[in-house]
Amino acid sequence: MELCFHGRCTQRRQPPARHRIERKIRDLLDYTRARGPGIPIQREPTNLxxxxxxxxxxxxxxxxxxxFRLEVEGDVQGEWDRERVLQLVSNLLSNAVKFGREGTPxxxxxxxxxxxVELAVHNQGAFIPPETVPRLFERFVRGDGPAATADxxxxxxxxxxxxxVLGHGGTVDVRSDxxxxxILTVRLPHRP
Ligand SMILES: Nc1ncnc2c1ncn2[C@@H]1O[C@H](COP(=O)(O)OP(=O)(O)O)[C@@H](O)[C@H]1O
Ligand SMILES: [Mg+2]
Structure with a gap:
């Protein structure tokens, strides 16, 4: 990975089938929780x-x-749910791999x-149709391009x-053309 620090800074193959299935089951559990009490958040000091x-x-x-390129500017630590924020990062980066064009960073x-703290994940490749964008964060909304169909x-x-993001009092936005x-942009308050 290429690492890039701005200013002062404080700090192949498909996954095996078992992991993909486990992940789907976890996603469905999270979906069920989100419809009820919401996804539980356990805060601890976390470095994004x-x-x-x-x-x-x-x-x-x-x-x-x-x-992959990782750019950092300033203090990107907060009081967050470490496992959940890792899951968020993993969802965004795996989408960027899946939908990003091969050969582009x-x-x-x-x-x-x-x-x-802002996290912006960027990839090149087929853009999200403007009519899909307003519904993108709803459950079960998918694109119909080849990458989505194959996966x-x-x-x-x-x-x-x-x-x-909502559990942490933050925001998420998308820009695609x-x-x-x-670019998927997440902003999380450092602390509640
Ligand atoms: N980084 C991205 N680049 C292009 N399209 C994306 C990106 N991330 C998400 N999408 C579009 O948004 C849809 C929903 O994404 P997601 O909720 O992660 O579902 P899934 O990955 O299961 O398709 C995808 O099917 C795809 O069409
Ligand atoms: Mg996805």
Whole structure:
């Protein structure tokens, strides 16, 4: 992975079938929880840079032909649910791999915004149709391009991302077009 620090800074193959099935079951459980009391959040001191680095390290094992870039600017730590935020990062990065164009880099850019931390995940490739964008974070919404068809995902990844973000009092946005590709931007308050 290419690492890039701005300013002062504090800090191949498909996954085996068993892991994919386990992940689908976990996603369905999260979906059920989100319809009831919401996804439970257990806060602890968490460094978003470390979580992203950890996730990119394992993505690089799984997808040795893909290039990843991690940019960091300022203090990107917070009082968050570490496991949940790792799940959020993993959902965004695995989408970027799945829907990003082979041969183009995937960038995770972290930035301290003062009271919030921003994570922006960018990839090139087929853009999300404007009519899908308003419904993108709803459950079971998927694209119909070749990458989505081949993968047989559940369309729960971004729904779960949104639930985790809401549990932390944050926001998530998407920008997607023909020239820039797709950027998913999450902002989490450092603390409640
Ligand atoms: N990084 C991305 N680039 C392009 N399209 C994306 C990206 N992330 C998500 N999408 C689109 O949003 C849809 C929903 O994503 P998600 O909820 O993770 O479901 P799934 O990955 O199971 O298809 C995808 O099917 C795809 O069409
Ligand atoms: Mg997904």
């Amino acid at each position: 840079f470390e979580l992203c680095k950890q996730n990119i390290d394992s993505m690089e094992q799984l997808h040795p032909t893909r290039r 995937i960038t995770a850019a972290l930035k301290d915004l003062g009271d919030q 047989q995902g559940l369309g729960l990844g971004l729904f779960i991302v949104k639930q985790i 023909d020239t820039e590709g797709t």
